[in-house]
Amino acid sequence: MVLFWHRRDLRVRDNCGLEQAASFDEPLVSLFVLDPTVLEHASPVRVACLLDGLSALREQYRERDSDLLVRRGEASKVVPQVASEVEASTVVWNEDYSGLASERDRAVTAALEDDGVRLESVHDAICHEPGSITPNQGEHYSVFSYFWKKWRDREKQSPVDAPTAADLGEVRGDPLPSLEELGFEEPEVSFPSVTPTAARERVASFCSGPIYRYAETRDVPSAGMTSRLSPHLKWGTVGVRELYAATERAADRAEDGDARASVREFQRQLAWREFYAHVLAFNPETVSENFSGYQNGIEWHNDPEELEAWQAGRTGYPIVDAGMRQLLEEAWMHNRVRMLVASFLTKDLLIDWREGYDWFRRHLADHETANDVGGWQWAASTGTDAQPYFRVFNPMKQGREYDPDAEYIRQYVPELADASSDEIHGWHELEPSEREAVAPDYPAPLVDHGERRTMAIETFERARGDG
Numbered sequence: 325m326v327l328f329w330h331r332r333d334l335r336v337r338d339n340c341g342l343e344q345a346a347s348f349d350e351p352l353v354s355l356f357v358l359d360p361t362v363l364e365h366a367s368p369v370r371v372a373c374l375l376d377g378l379s380a381l382r383e384q385y386r387e388r389d390s391d392l393l394v395r396r397g398e399a400s401k402v403v404p405q406v407a408s409e410v411e412a413s414t415v416v417w418n419e420d421y422s423g424l425a426s427e428r429d430r431a432v433t434a435a436l437e438d439d440g441v442r443l444e445s446v447h448d449a450i451c452h453e454p455g456s457i458t459p460n461q462g463e464h465y466s467v468f469s470y471f472w473k474k475w476r477d478r479e480k481q482s483p484v485d486a487p488t489a490a491d492l493g494e495v496r497g498d499p500l501p502s503l504e505e506l507g508f509e510e511p512e513v514s515f516p517s518v519t520p521t522a523a524r525e526r527v528a529s530f531c532s533g534p535i536y537r538y539a540e541t542r543d544v545p546s547a548g549m550t551s552r553l554s555p556h557l558k559w560g561t562v563g564v565r566e567l568y569a570a571t572e573r574a575a576d577r578a579e580d581g582d583a584r585a586s587v588r589e590f591q592r593q594l595a596w597r598e599f600y601a602h603v604l605a606f607n608p609e610t611v612s613e614n615f616s617g618y619q620n621g622i623e624w625h626n627d628p629e630e631l632e633a634w635q636a637g638r639t640g641y642p643i644v645d646a647g648m649r650q651l652l653e654e655a656w657m658h659n660r661v662r663m664l665v666a667s668f669l670t671k672d673l674l675i676d677w678r679e680g681y682d683w684f685r686r687h688l689a690d691h692e693t694a695n696d697v698g699g700w701q702w703a704a705s706t707g708t709d710a711q712p713y714f715r716v717f718n719p720m721k722q723g724r725e726y727d728p729d730a731e732y733i734r735q736y737v738p739e740l741a742d743a744s745s746d747e748i749h750g751w752h753e754l755e756p757s758e759r760e761a762v763a764p765d766y767p768a769p770l771v772d773h774g775e776r777r778t779m780a781i782e783t784f785e786r787a788r789g790d791g
Contacts, residue, residue, distance in 0.1 A: 325493055327412040329403055330356045330392070331420055333448060334377035335520045336384045338483040338563025341418035341446035351493030353410050354385060357403060358396045358506065361428065367686045369511040369655040371503060373518040377559045378500055380519035390492035394500055400431035407441050410493070415441055418448035421601050422693045423608030450598040451480050451564055454605035464602045466615075466708040468595075471602070475595040476588075483566040515655045515689045518555050523562035526553055531574040539586040545646075545658035546731035551590065554690035555656070557597065568594065600698030603708050611697055612678065614706040619789035622706075625674035633770050634669055635683055637737070640769035642748050643723035644668045646736040653736070655689035660726055666703035667717040671780040672771055677704035705784060713784035716777045724749045739766035 328345040336342060345352050356378060363371070382392040395402045407415055415436055420429070429445070436443050447453040457474045458464060465471035503510055516522065530551045534541075541549035556562045571587055571594075578584040607615060614622075633639050637648035647661035657665070662684075669680045677700040684700070685691050701707025705715075727733055730748040734741050740748050743762050747754065752769045759768060 325410045325412045326350050326352050327403075327407050327410060327415045328352060328354045329399075329415060329417040330354055330381065331417060331425070332558070333418050333560035333563075334374075334381045334518075335523075335561050335563060336381070336388075336486040337520065338566040339418070339486070339560075340448040340481075340484055340563075341416050341444075342487060343484040344444060344446050345414075345416040346487040346491040348414060350413065352487060352491050353390070353393065353412070353493045353495050355393045355395065355403070355406050356381075357399045358394065358501065359399045359402075359428065360396075361398065362424065363506065365424065365685070366508070367511075367691075368503065368508045369513055369515050369687065369689050370691060371506060371508045372511050373515060373555060373559060373689050375500060375503065377518045377561055380521065380561070382497065382500070384486075384520065385492065388487070388489040388492050389494065390489070391495050391497040393495060393497045396501065396506075398431075399428050400435050403432050404435045404439050404441065407436065408439065410495070413442060415443045417443075417445055419445045419453070420449065421454060421605040423604075423611060424693075426608065449560065449564065450601050451475070451568060451594075452478060452598060454602045457602065463606045465599070466603070468599050468709045471599045472592060472595050475598060476591070480568050481565050483563060483569055511655070513653055513655045513687075516552070516555050518559050518561055518689070520561045523553070523556035526551070526556065527562060527567055527570050531570045535571065535574050535590055536578060536583040536586050539582075539589040542589070543660040543726050545661050546727055546729075546735070550659065552656070554692075558690045558692050564594070597692075597695060599708075600694040603698060604694040610701065610707070611693060614704075615701055615708055616706050616710065618706075618784075618787035620787050622676075622787045623674075623783050624676040626676055626679070627673065630673045630770060631669075631675050631679055633767075634665070634673060634675070638767050638770075639668065640751065640767040641668065641719040641723075641773075642730070642733045642737055642740060642751055643727055644719050646727075646733045649736040651684075651687050655687060657688070658732075660722075661732075662699060663703060664717055664719060664722050666700055667711075668719055670700075670704040671716040672719070672773060672776040674776070674780055674783060677701060677706065713788070714781050716780055718773060718777075720749055720752055720773070737766065739763045 326345045326348045328342050333339050385392045393406060433443060457471060534549045537549055541547040571591055575584050575587040578587060637645035639645055644665050647657050647665045651657045666680055669675050670677050681696055681700045684696050698707060702710045705711055705713040730745045733748055740763050747762050
């Protein structure tokens, strides 16, 4: 018997580790472990997505006259125990690149080796594994543009087939636990269906039309033209090779150069995801430490009331508040707005990026350690290829540029539903009496952007030792 251990790969199609496990001349049994050490870092919405994905994965196995074994407990104990139960000669899993995952996998490896069980870990989650795209010196690129050129030109593996019923062993799993049984409350937000079927439908829909306008619309939050595939990539309900192949077919169907360039822009975003995965694989400490060191410590302001206003979407900066409220309502936020709210927290409010990262980790359905750490450190000017410390997004200017008619803002900030676009984008310039007349329930700006921009630059200059 061969035991395949599912983790962040809740699918049977285009699953490299599962294909490897099925290649042995032995029946295959699959397992998922609900590990309390991992669940400590989870949230209600992400565990709800996980259970949704596990239910769909189980059905895929049952359609093939097998089942998915789901067990609770420390992986270092559960995996060897199940391997013994099914008399597995080999255990196979797909690699994960976070520090927490690496620690878990080392413990499982040691336990299996003690039992004399063979194990294989397989590259699957990204197109090119960490260490395969490197500069002439060093383990990984810290500048994305150089990484992108090599990633773009490097050949991609084709999608791999799902196992057949003949590959699978006959087992019957127990019912899935509920959120309550796992110690989580029912999430109070709407969240996407995270299943292979939903993923394939999303890929097909996006690649049949929106991808050809992606370059021109990706920064417009009201356009609804982004792929919304991030939860599926996070949970692995779609394989990255399958997704990339779909984008290549879309490029082949493109009617002109602009449409093909738009497809390439989406592929560039896939490369960003892999860039951050490579960085994290070689620098697991960046989950809690700045990637880029400063001569002196950064003097974070860390005002708890300002942090609370940011979390609640009550800063008095409309597009910032719209983004934070979208997060609370949908467990998702538009990517352009993610950058804006991150810049506002770390520069306008001078609050440590780790506070923002933790809030995103708790509320995003698509939270991925590498992506979120990379994005937050980019915004805070502490990461790889980060925005310069003196670049501070102006939230009012960004609102005018990317949501000129305030459609996105009105959707998530109903207090401003009757305000004109000029009043919304000029909210910081209105007199108190004017704000009271336009939207009495919406707050005045929490801080003065101009003053806080100057403060942020001076703070980072002191950290750099410039003054």
